[in-house]
Amino acid sequence: REVTIMASEGGEGRAVRTRVVRGIETPASMVYCRRGLPVNITPDLFKHLPGMKSLHQPIGELFAMNVLSNPCETLKTACGLQNKVVYCTIWDPIRMVTGPTNDNKVSFDTSKGRIQVIPEEFMKKLDTLGVDMVALMSDAVDVSHSKGRVRKAVTRTVAWAKKCCEIRASQDVKKSQSMSKDIKDHVIPASLLGVVEGGTIFEQRKFCAEALSKLDGLDGFVIGGLNTGETSQDRADIIRLVCSILPKSKPIIATGISDPFSILDAVGLGVDLFESGYSYRLTQAGQAAAFELSPRVVGSKRIPTKISLWDPKYKFDKSAIIPGCKCYTCRTYTKGYIHHLLSTHEMLAQVSLQLHNIYRVGEFFREIRSAIAHHRFNEFSKWFRKHHC
């Protein structure tokens, strides 16, 4: 599985770089999905979101769903996602689905009730699904947990990661995949990502990161448990610490980061991919991403990064959400119309806001990648902070 480095720029600790991770150029954001498809986006709308290449599908529901009815199908063919990269985690960025864990199992809440899974079952399920990247079983802890609990969580996480790598190494992966022969040859086995847990307790984070870096079977890492109540200073410190320990050749994914300033900080510290349901959160609140990316347009103003279309001042507004934006919503609908859709609780409000938000966040990351490639990421970051609030 390829990780080629495209360009890099010296940053603090780990260099800021763009890479290609399983076909996606990073830094990038992964779009939140439910039951296979991004929320409110049907496959015929994919053409309006050309920048959306990676999807984040929480795995809990997949255990309850009977998506794959025959061995010829993978998750991607069933849902029409052939060109996309699918990333699975046991947690869900929007709602609480992980239940209580013990030393042997993780549990998640699904529509069929609570399901408990051991490492062997977990790895087996992976093989049938045919996804691209998977965050291995982990025990997520946050600020509210005690030191003892955090220590236990880290121990479990590391033990499970080891176990999963062993299972993967021991089996002949191709044989165990229950897919039919003709697609087995085309499907690359899922990349395993170790999850660095530890709450805000730095020793535990350090221990976890060091233990996981030693595992050869892992293809990348996820910094879990972010944006769960810690301060932004703690968050930055955790990311800095973990990024400095983890091997530079493997990509890092950060969870929970959903505002543009934190994203810029994290990219500066070496994070490659982001999964937080950022676009979805904006849409659910009836907000639209409103940041501008071109100094020419902004001039010397300070612009809000998001606007709430519930605001009655938009009732007679005939302009698009962002007049220069090329997404379907900005080409087709006005703020006044979307305000009307929100007030009448019409589904088209969410559809059009999703189309805009996913596109706009995609544009933001594209700008970041371009800035890194041209060695002006720090400049871009400073400019963005100065002109947005």
Added chain:
Amino acid sequence: RGSDGDFGFRDYMRRYDPKNPNHEVCVKAGIPEGWDRNQQDEDALNLILKPLTEHKSPALGFQVTARWNGARASRLTLPHGLVHTPVFMPVGTQGTIKGLTSEQIQNCGCRLILSNTYHLGNRPGGEVVEKMGGIHTFMNWKGNLLTDSGGFQMVSLLKLAKITEQGVLFQSPVNGSEMLLTPEKSMEIQNQIGADIMMALDDVCPSTCGDIKRFEEATHRTLRWIDRCIKAHKKPHIQNLYGIVQGGLDAKLREFCLDEMIKRDLPGYAIGGLAGGEDKALFWRVVKQCCDRLPQHKPRYLMGVGYTLDLVVCSALGCDQFDCVYPARTARFGTAMTREGQLKLRKKKYKGDTRLLDTSTAVGRKFTRGYLHELATREATGSQLLTMHNIEFLQNFMKDLRSSIRNGTFPNFVREYMREEFPSGDYPNWAVEALRA
């Protein structure tokens, strides 16, 4: 203009410039012919068919191009493009068909959709829609639009409505605010909305009500109101006002209403007061009576009819336009309309079903029943996919119906449809009688 034999063929329609009535302005209509993959061949075919009848109003052209007994296949030209009839119009009550973008509605094959005056008048309000450029600009729909006058809400929101000679006093189910909907007010809001076809405000009495006096009152009041509507309608040169024929299930009342309505010489007529759960044997007789009596060269719109069986029978009797909330609503409840009948996708038997939904629609060719079983009613995407499928299915169905009328194979179409819909042969009596007539 006199030698214009292709009225309605191209995507231009002549209409009067209100500032200078002597000057004809060529206005580019909304959806050019051939843009939607469903109807490219229909548009091409229509170029060569000669009309059997011809009707022109300032804002509407109607030409019947083929007939089979009572059924007709026609061209309906409206300010935003050409529509082939018999046509099914999906309902987008609040200025949107739930969950679908304008492009998706176009791709499903719709050229004429419906919206609701009462709801739009409440939220966002007629003057808002007008300021935003009219409903077409507001929702960025390039095709045609029809607005219902608010009359149906008299039935659906009966407990919140008080009907008087002046108008209907509604209490909003959303925020309790009151709106007095008079014929003048309905026309004003509909003028502000700017739909291509407007419906007159009529006094709607649900057909299941047994009180003959109420029916008589409603019929006479409808006629008094139609005159008020005609007087209050400010844009007859770009918006068409359809009159609605009431009269309940009583043949004499219907005949009276029909005669009076025809005297008003409106661009088109609607048959109202049906589709409320009344006995089908009476239903089809009333439809037939109205269709026989209404002028042949003008379009007829049967309100509220949406099941495929009803569409087939009423097309055979001579109706041109239909609307119903059924396909979109049932999609949100997880039912897909297919050639095999209604599939309630949430049922356990569809779990793990590897068959594609239905090969006649874009959505149906792409997704399996098993996957849609998981999505239906649980995710927004499920609702969007099924809505698109149902609407496209119905549009394809109507297209086949129209083709069969043009080709002269309408009876075969009906027979085949009945066989598929009722494989065990239990055809409803009323349908059989109606089709024989």
